[in-house]
Amino acid sequence: MSGSNIEAGQPKGGISAPELSRRLFLERFSIVLGGATAALVTVPVAAFVVAPLFRHAPAAWRSVGKAEQFKVGETVAVRFQDATPLPWAGVTANNAAWLRRETTEEFIAFSVHCTHLGCPVRWLQDANLFMCPCHGGVYYKDGTVAAGPPPQPLTRYAVRVRDGEVELQTRSLHIA
Numbered sequence: 106m107s108g109s110n111i112e113a114g115q116p117k118g119g120i121s122a123p124e125l126s127r128r129l130f131l132e133r134f135s136i137v138l139g140g141a142t143a144a145l146v147t148v149p150v151a152a153f154v155v156a157p158l159f160r161h162a163p164a165a166w167r168s169v170g171k172a173e174q175f176k177v178g179e180t181v182a183v184r185f186q187d188a189t190p191l192p193w194a195g196v197t198a199n200n201a202a203w204l205r206r207e208t209t210e211e212f213i214a215f216s217v218h219c220t221h222l223g224c225p226v227r228w229l230q231d232a233n234l235f236m237c238p239c240h241g242g243v244y245y246k247d248g249t250v251a252a253g254p255p256p257q258p259l260t261r262y263a264v265r266v267r268d269g270e271v272e273l274q275t276r277s278l279h280i281a
């Protein structure tokens with residue numbers, strides 16, 4: 106009986122104490138790793154599903170400057186804060202639009218986001234067109250699609266003038 110497990114440094118069950126603790130460690134490590142992986146997948150998906158619930162706050166009017174600073178016929182970029190900034194939004198709560206003074210009384214404003222995949226469109230004064238640099242989308246000056254993949258016109262903002270300030274009505278924008 107000189108070849109027993111006890112002689113080889115193992116208990117009668119066949120597993121040594123160091124091997125047992127290694128197995129236990131690996132088991133627990135697998136559980137922790139699995140939990141972390143599940144969290145990595147689940148948290149972004151849950152945030153994607155829940156985020157729209159925070160986006161249904163009422164639209165808000167945002168000033169983009171004095172009416173007198175905009176010239177009739179000019180299309181300029183204006184900046185404002187999103188209507189419903191999320192607490193963790195940071196700089197992403199900053200938004201922009203293209204604003205044009207059509208007449209002394211009338212302003213129109215377009216979202217800068219292309220309706221294809223959301224790239225910021227540029228205004229080309231000489232061509233009187235909005236161009237999207239991502240996939241070549243082109244919009245006429247009234248925001249309707251001229252060419253390329255955009256499925257719908259540029260989103261328009263409601264505009265008003267209050268106490269000499271031009272204001273845009275901000276809201277969640279839908280990109281196709």
Ligand code: FES
Nearest residue numbers: 219221222237242
């Ligand atoms: S995002 Fe503008 S054309 Fe694709």
